[in-house]
Amino acid sequence: MWKFVVRRILIMIPQLVVLSILVFILAKVMPGDALSGLVETPGVDSSTIEDMRTTLGINDPVHVQYLNWIKGLSQGDLGTSYIHQRPVLELLEARLWNTVYLSAAILFLTYLIAIPLGITAGRFHDSLIDKLIVGYNYITYATPLFIFALLMLFVFGFQLQWFPTGGSADINLEPGTFSYYMDKIYHLLLPALSGALLATVGTIQYLRNEIIDTKMKDFIKTAKSKGVPEAKIYSHHILRNSFLPIAAFLGYEITGLITGSIFLESIFSYPGIGQLFLQSISQRDFSVVTALVMVTGVATLIGTLLSDIILSLVDPRIRVE
Amino acid sequence: MSNDDILLQVEDLTTSFRIDEQFYPANDHINLDVYENEIVAIVGESGCGKSAFGHSIMGMHHQEQTKISGKIHFKGADLLSYSNTQLNKVRGKEISMIFQDPLTALNPLMIVGKQIEEGMKYHTKLSKNKRKQKAIEILNEVKIPQPERVYSQYPHELSGGMRQRIVIAIAIACEPSLIIADEPTTALDVTIQARIIDLLKELKRRMKTSIILITHDLGVVSEMADRIAVMYAGEFVEIGEVKRFLKNPLHPYSKSLLYSLPSKNNQGEKLHVIKGVVPSLNHLQRQGCRFKPRMNGTDDSIHEETPTLREVEKGHWVRCTCYKHFQIENSHQVVEEEKDDVFQGQ
Amino acid sequence: MTFFKVNNLKVYYPIRGGIFRRVVNHVKAVDNINFELKRGETYALVGESGCGKTTTGRTVVGLTKATSGEVIFNNLDLTKCNRKQIHESRREIQMVFQDPYSSLNPKKTVYDIVAEPLRNFENLSKSEEREQVEYFMQKVGMSRDSLFKYPHQFSGGQRQRVGIARALTLKPKIIIADEPVSALDASVQAQVLNFMQDIQEEFGLTYLFISHDLGIVRHMCNRIGIMYKGKFVEEGTREDIYENPQHIYTRRLIASIPELDTDQHQNSELLRKNIEEEYQKENDKYFNEDGSVMDLKPVSDTHFAALR
Numbered sequence: 001m002w003k004f005v006v007r008r009i010l011i012m013i014p015q016l017v018v019l020s021i022l023v024f025i026l027a028k029v030m031p032g033d034a035l036s037g038l039v040e041t042p043g044v045d046s047s048t049i050e051d052m053r054t055t056l057g058i059n060d061p062v063h064v065q066y067l068n069w070i071k072g073l074s075q076g077d078l079g080t081s082y083i084h085q086r087p088v089l090e091l092l093e094a095r096l097w098n099t100v101y102l103s104a105a106i107l108f109l110t111y112l113i114a115i116p117l118g119i120t121a122g123r124f125h126d127s128l129i130d131k132l133i134v135g136y137n138y139i140t141y142a143t144p145l146f147i148f149a150l151l152m153l154f155v156f157g158f159q160l161q162w163f164p165t166g167g168s169a170d171i172n173l174e175p176g177t178f179s180y181y182m183d184k185i186y187h188l189l190l191p192a193l194s195g196a197l198l199a200t201v202g203t204i205q206y207l208r209n210e211i212i213d214t215k216m217k218d219f220i221k222t223a224k225s226k227g228v229p230e231a232k233i234y235s236h237h238i239l240r241n242s243f244l245p246i247a248a249f250l251g252y253e254i255t256g257l258i259t260g261s262i263f264l265e266s267i268f269s270y271p272g273i274g275q276l277f278l279q280s281i282s283q284r285d286f287s288v289v290t291a292l293v294m295v296t297g298v299a300t301l302i303g304t305l306l307s308d309i310i311l312s313l314v315d316p317r318i319r320v321e
Numbered sequence: 322m323s324n325d326d327i328l329l330q331v332e333d334l335t336t337s338f339r340i341d342e343q344f345y346p347a348n349d350h351i352n353l354d355v356y357e358n359e360i361v362a363i364v365g366e367s368g369c370g371k372s373a374f375g376h377s378i379m380g381m382h383h384q385e386q387t388k389i390s391g392k393i394h395f396k397g398a399d400l401l402s403y404s405n406t407q408l409n410k411v412r413g414k415e416i417s418m419i420f421q422d423p424l425t426a427l428n429p430l431m432i433v434g435k436q437i438e439e440g441m442k443y444h445t446k447l448s449k450n451k452r453k454q455k456a457i458e459i460l461n462e463v464k465i466p467q468p469e470r471v472y473s474q475y476p477h478e479l480s481g482g483m484r485q486r487i488v489i490a491i492a493i494a495c496e497p498s499l500i501i502a503d504e505p506t507t508a509l510d511v512t513i514q515a516r517i518i519d520l521l522k523e524l525k526r527r528m529k530t531s532i533i534l535i536t537h538d539l540g541v542v543s544e545m546a547d548r549i550a551v552m553y554a555g556e557f558v559e560i561g562e563v564k565r566f567l568k569n570p571l572h573p574y575s576k577s578l579l580y581s582l583p584s585k586n587n588q589g590e591k592l593h594v595i596k597g598v599v600p601s602l603n604h605l606q607r608q609g610c611r612f613k614p615r616m617n618g619t620d621d622s623i624h625e626e627t628p629t630l631r632e633v634e635k636g637h638w639v640r641c642t643c644y645k646h647f648q649i650e651n652s653h654q655v656v657e658e659e660k661d662d663v664f665q666g667q
Numbered sequence: 668m669t670f671f672k673v674n675n676l677k678v679y680y681p682i683r684g685g686i687f688r689r690v691v692n693h694v695k696a697v698d699n700i701n702f703e704l705k706r707g708e709t710y711a712l713v714g715e716s717g718c719g720k721t722t723t724g725r726t727v728v729g730l731t732k733a734t735s736g737e738v739i740f741n742n743l744d745l746t747k748c749n750r751k752q753i754h755e756s757r758r759e760i761q762m763v764f765q766d767p768y769s770s771l772n773p774k775k776t777v778y779d780i781v782a783e784p785l786r787n788f789e790n791l792s793k794s795e796e797r798e799q800v801e802y803f804m805q806k807v808g809m810s811r812d813s814l815f816k817y818p819h820q821f822s823g824g825q826r827q828r829v830g831i832a833r834a835l836t837l838k839p840k841i842i843i844a845d846e847p848v849s850a851l852d853a854s855v856q857a858q859v860l861n862f863m864q865d866i867q868e869e870f871g872l873t874y875l876f877i878s879h880d881l882g883i884v885r886h887m888c889n890r891i892g893i894m895y896k897g898k899f900v901e902e903g904t905r906e907d908i909y910e911n912p913q914h915i916y917t918r919r920l921i922a923s924i925p926e927l928d929t930d931q932h933q934n935s936e937l938l939r940k941n942i943e944e945e946y947q948k949e950n951d952k953y954f955n956e957d958g959s960v961m962d963l964k965p966v967s968d969t970h971f972a973a974l975r
Contacts, residue, residue, distance in 0.1 A: 003685070218425035222491060225379055226440035227413035230405070236439075240430050316475045317429055366852035481716070510715035510879060515923035515939060537852060540882075540925025544932065564929045581857035583886030584927060591864070592857035592886070598822040599852075 001312070008305050019297045020073070024066050027290045073294070079287035083280070088291045092273065096295070098168050099272035102195075102264070103257035105188045109196035114203035121204065122211025122242070123234065133204065141201045145194075149267045152194040163190040166269035191268040195261070203246060210242035217241075240314075247314050251307030255300045327394075328531050329355040329378070329499060334391035336370075336377045338602065344388050345602040347373040349555040351391075352630070355499065355531055360522075362534040362542040362563070364578075365552035368599050371535045374552070375501040378533070379418055380408045395499075413440040417492040421504035423484035427476040433487045434460075434472035437494050444495045456494070463490045463520060482513035489520065496528060503535045518544050539579060543567055548636075551575045554600060554611040557630060561637035571639045573647040574612050580649045593649055610641045669739060671704040671841060671873070676736035678722050696722040698897035699736070704841065709867070709874040711884040713920070714894035720877045723894075724843045727875065728762045729753060740841075758788050761834035765846035767826035771818040777804070778814045781833050788837055799836060806866065807832040824855035828862065835870065845877045860887060881924050885909055890969075893917050898960040900953075903970035913972035915946050915953045951975075 060068070072079065078088035121133040157165040168187050173180040214220065215238060223233050262274035269275070273292055280288040312318045331353045337344035347370040355361055363371045376382050377389055380400065393400040400411065417440075420426040428436060437456040441447055447455060453472070460468035463486040476484055485505065492500050505521065506514040522545060525532055534546055542549055542563060550560045551574065559572040570576045580593035597615045600606070606614065610624040628641035678697040681690040697719040704710050712720040725731040727738055729745065738745040745756055761784075764770035771780055781800045785791055791799065804814060807828040818826055827847060834842055847863070848856040860883065866872065878884050884891060885905060892902045893916065901914045912918045919942050926935045952975055955961060963971040 007688070218420055218422060219428040221381060222418075222420060222426045222436075222488070223428070223439070224381060225412055225418035226491065226494075227409045227411070227443050228439060229409055229443070232443075237428055237431075241428070244430075315430065317477045366854065511881065511923040512715065512919055514925075518925070519936070519939075538925070539853075540927055543927045543929055544925045567927060567929055578853055579927075581854045582927070583857075583860070583882050585885070588886060591861050594858045594861060595854040598824070598855075 004312070005305070005309065008308065012301050012305070015301060016298070020070060020294065021066070023290050023293045023297070024069060026293075027286050028062065028065075030284075030286060078291040078294075081280075081285050081288050083283050083285045083288075088288050091276070091288065092291065092295065095271055095273045095276050098270065099258055099261055099265070099274065101168075101184070102188060102192060102261055102270065102272055103254065105185075105192035106195040106199060106257055106261075107253060109192055110199045110203060113196060114200040115207065117200070118204040118207025119211065119239070121208040122215075125208065125212050130208075133208075137201050137204055140198050143198060145198055146263045146267065148198055149191070149194045149264055152190060153267060156190055163187075168271050187270070191264045191270055194268075195257075195264050199257075202249075206246055206249070207242060210245060211238055214238045214241045244311070244315055248307050248311040250310055251303040251305070253303075254306070255296070255303035258299050259296045326356045327354050328357045328396075329533075330392075330394040331355075331378070332392040332394065334374075334377060334393065335389070336373050336382065337388040338373070339386045339388075340603045343603070345605070346607075347555050347602060348377065349607070351555075351557055353550055353557065353560070355533060357498075357531055358525070358529045359548060360525060360532040360534055360546045361548045361550060362536060362546035363550050363552055364536060364539065364542055366537055366578075366599050368601065369552045370555040371552050372503055375418070375503050375533060375535050378501060379412060379416060380405070381418075409443070413497070414444040414495045415497050416499045416501065417495070417497045419488055419492045419500060419502040419505045422508045423481060423488045424476065424508075426488050427484060429476055432473045432475055433479070433490075437487070437490050440491065440494045456490075459490045459494055460487075462493070462524070463487075465490075481509060482516065485509060485513070485517055486520070489517075489524070493524060493528065493530070497530065499531050499533065501533045501535065504537070505534070506541055507536070507538070514541070521545065539567075539582060551578070554605055555602075556611060556640065557638075558612065558640045559638065560630070565637060571633065571637070571644045572612075572641075573616055573644055576647065576649055610643055612641070613643070616643065616647065668742070669703060670706045672737075672739040673700060673702050673723075673727065674737040674739065676700050676723065676726065676738065677734045678719070678726055678731060679734040695897045697726065700892075700894070700897075700899055702892050702899070702902065704873050704875060705890075706840075706873055707867075707871055708890060709876050709888045711876045711878060711888035711891040712894060713878060713881060713884055713891055715879060715920075718894040719897040720879075720894050721845055724762070724845050724875060724877045728760050728843055729757060730762075754788075758784070758837040759839050760841045760843065761837065761839040763827075763830050763834050763842060763844045763847050766850050767823050767830055768818075768850070770830055771826055773818055776815045776817060777809075777821075777829050780818070780829060781836060784833060784837050803832045803835050804829075806835065806869075807862065822855070823851050824858050827851065827855075827859050831859075831863070831866070835866065838870065839872070841873045841875065843875045843877070846879070847876075848883065849878070849880060856883075863887070881920060893920065895960055896958075899963055899971075899973065900960050901970075901972045902963065903966070903972075907967070907970040911966075911970070913966055913970070913974060915942065915949070917972075918942050919946060 069079075076089060078092065080086070081088050081091055084091055117133050117136075121130045124130050153165060156162045164187050169175075169180060169184045173183055220233060220237055223237050228236070258273070261272055262278060264270065265272040265274035266278055273295070276288065277292050279285075280292070331351060334348055334351050335346050336348040337346040349370075351374070353361075363374060365371045373382075378393055378400065380403070382389070389401060391401065395411070396415065400408065403411070427433065434453065434456050437459055438452045441452045441455060445452075457468045457472055460471055465471050465483060465486055471479070471483070476487070479487065485508075489505075492502075502521065506517050509517060518541060521532065524530065532545075534542070536542060546563045548561065549563050549566050550557050551572065552558070553574045559566070559570065559575045566575070567579070570579050574595075577593055577595045580587075581595065583592060595615050596617060600611075600614075605611065609626060610628050613621075613624055623643045623646040625641050625643075630638045630640045632638050676697055677695070677699055679693040679695055682692040682694060683689060684691040700719075700723065702710065712723060714720045722731055726733050727745075733746045736746065740756055740760065743752055743756065745753060748756075775783075778800055781803060782796055785796055785799055800814070801811060804811070809825065809828060809832070813821070813825075818829070821829065831842075831847075844863070848859050851859060863874070864887070867874065874887075876884065876888055888905060890902070890904050891908045893900050893908070893914070895916050901908065901912065901917045903911075908917060909921065912921055922935065922939045922942050926932060953961070953973070961973040961975060963973050966972050
């Protein structure tokens with residue numbers, strides 16, 4: 001097992017190098033730089049800007065700039081945000097955690113809704129209840145997130161006023177106190193629920209199909225021929241086999257959520273990295289954008305590794321060496 | 322054999338499957354007695370209804386897709402009148418099943434020991450430790466080397482022959498009085514097949530179990546079974562002792578099957594070919610002799626209008642009178658144009 | 668001039684291990700085998716699953732790459748010649764697959780399936796193509812009505828005949844038949860075997876017949892090679908193998924054939940037991956210390972066995 005993990009981490013190194021080069025090139029080919037905006041600012045002449053460029057290293061040869069950037073990255077220095085005038089790392093920290101909370105909440109709620117529905121639909125497939133669940137699936141599949149989220153915000157946030165309409169916590173509360181954490185959860189609920197209700201599609205469909213498939217397998221017949229009661233056949237034989245692909249998908253799901261929360265965070269004005277990403281693009285805050293792309297890239301790689309590890313843990317046929 | 326030795330008595334069993342909202346019988350009013358401590362083989366080609374027969378006894382069919390009528394007497398009760406809960410007390414304990422493909426018949430995520438024990442959990446009061454001990458004993462019994470080690474292995478870690486031994490171990494775990502073996506050696510290599518045959522025969526001798534052997538392979542029947550029941554299009558066409566049957570098969574279908582096999586005696590000659598194909602369930606002509614369309618140049622007068630299974634000598638039953646007029650021609654018929662045989666996919 | 672010959676054929680698959688996935692060993696699927704096909708004969712490769720018989724067949728038609736060795740046909744080494752030569756030789760060596768249910772494209776009509784090789788190799792006009800397809804469909808005993816039906820509308824035996832018609836259209840010299848009847852019922856099996864014998868005479872075909880069923884092999888084949896763990900343990904004519912088997916593995920295989928004659932059961936059971944005992948006891952007579960098969964030694968002009 002450890003050999004497998006070490007090997008996978010070693011493989012990640014070239015992947016990261018390629019990713020960083022791509023991100024760096026993309027950032028470089030964008031027109032202008034953080035100082036372009038200063039041109040023709042009263043009191044700043046062009047030679048001052050050139051001097052600043054030289055001190056900031058922008059005039060160095062490209063490969064030197066790249067190496068400096070990588071050096072910074074490896075020391076945890078993601079650069080400085082021009083717009084916010086703060087180190088990117090500092091900027092990211094709080095928001096990254098907010099996004100992680102939101103993603104975890106979405107994932108939790110998704111499974112809370114999807115697993116019982118998927119099992120019910122699979123077990124009683126072709127019955128009325130199955131048709132209702134599949135119907136729900138079609139509707140959520142066809143609903144665009146940004147419209148659904150706006151609707152949820154409008155109905156539950158503004159009309160019924162059950163939930164707050166923005167932010168991640170009340171600023172008047174002392175961080176670290178119990179009521180602060182409760183308030184954080186309170187702020188999370190509406191965006192998480194909006195995301196989860198639409199995210200259930202994949203899990204329900206997967207689980208339903210897997211259960212229907214597994215039901216037909218020969219080893220289920222073997223179990224039945226042993227005299228195992230139906231409820232036990234489900235709990236001992238069908239469910240574990242049907243959960244395999246879902247467990248395996250968990251890693252990808254996590255990265256998908258982290259990168260996919262852009263809409264949710266903007267609509268609910270929730271201060272996470274998705275919202276930051278959109279802001280930074282529109283404000284041409286490229287050091288933040290490149291840092292975010294790097295972070296999500298790393299998260300994706302870790303997610304796939306996680307998926308492989310989970311799969312090898314739950315499926316004895318895949319024993320990685 | 323007397324009536325007292327009858328273990329299982331199938332009476333007028335009809336099992337119908339739903340195809341496009343209609344039910345078609347795959348077993349049509351069949352009768353069969355299974356005696357204690359015997360191996361009776363159900364033989365026929367794919368689609369003849371032999372697996373449906375085994376599944377009916379175990380109550381394994383999908384309830385909405387199947388209709389069953391008739392009686393299956395077993396130890397003083399009619400299994401067909403049993404509820405699912407009652408059947409669960411019989412399955413695995415009194416009657417168990419061996420499946421064709423040992424790889425798919427085992428749960429890939431469960432160690433084999435647990436799969437052998439599972440039945441005991443529901444049928445005996447043995448403690449966890451006792452169950453494990455018993456499972457290892459059974460592994461020994463099916464001649465698995467290093468049973469303690471194999472106990473905690475997963476199916477994919479074992480070879481095909483070993484896996485089939487596990488499937489057999491599961492079937493004998495609660496010492497049932499009847500085992501239904503559905504093509505138990507078809508998926509195996511010949512040398513392994515030979516050993517599994519020997520193992521099943523030995524288990525039958527030692528445990529005094531009866532076996533219903535469902536197979537298409539007359540060689541396996543010859544090696545294993547005491548009696549044979551040949552099935553064609555959902556009916557038994559011939560029932561008799563294997564020894565006598567192999568020397569002197571009577572029904573045209575039985576004869577044709579036997580002569581279509583390559584053997585030492587017909588080396589280099591053309592094999593006998595039955596014309597046409599096995600009719601599918603929903604296109605089967607259910608009046609008269611069902612084998613008639615596949616016989617060459619016979620006139621209708623030799624068939625009965627409503628063929629019955631008749632005892633022609635003691636313990637040897639044949640359906641329809643056409644067998645009296647049937648000869649295998651040595652010269653094989655050239656494959657002819659098969660306009661009518663285009664198979665309507667089921 | 669040799670018609671078709673396989674020399675020192677090896678097909679190895681690497682086993683990788685360690686953090687850097689270095690090649691640590693090889694699976695020797697086919698390990699240094701030699702055999703020759705004579706024009707018009709039926710040669711059988713026999714063995715149990717995993718013995719390398721299918722890999723050998725696939726390598727001969729070019730579906731699997733040989734690690735080393737030669738496959739000589741028309742005085743050309745098929746493992747080394749260029750694309751064009753391979754393309755040409757491929758039309759003369761055709762394959763019939765085991766499973767008539769999965770080896771035919773379900774979305775194509777029988778006509779398109781049979782015409783496909785013609786379209787790949789020959790530039791025929793529509794009417795010429797039609798003529799050819801109809802000719803071969805008639806040869807395999809299929810009516811004109813069936814031309815535009817789909818594979819699922821046919822029974823297993825009919826599908827296998829379509830598979831054979833497809834293999835015949837290019838008038839090949841050799842047909843590799845990989846377990847052509849093992850997915851079929853007994854009566855259908857007889858039909859296909861008879862038919863294969865008929866077309867062999869008519870078209871002067873040479874068969875490489877790959878099978879695990881020794882009963883069918885005895886019925887169909889002139890010469891037989893028995894494979895075990897990627898190597899030949901014995902090779903000879905039908906009489907050599909069935910009447911005078913030398914290697915313990917061959918004897919074990921033959922003794923495993925279920926006996927239809929119930930009077931013989933006592934004998935065959937005893938025979939099986941004796942062979943099994945000898946197999947355990949005298950292992951060193953037939954196998955090297957590491958369990959591998961020995962090299963073939965001549966027993967007679969036609970008969971070879973891997974003995975010490």
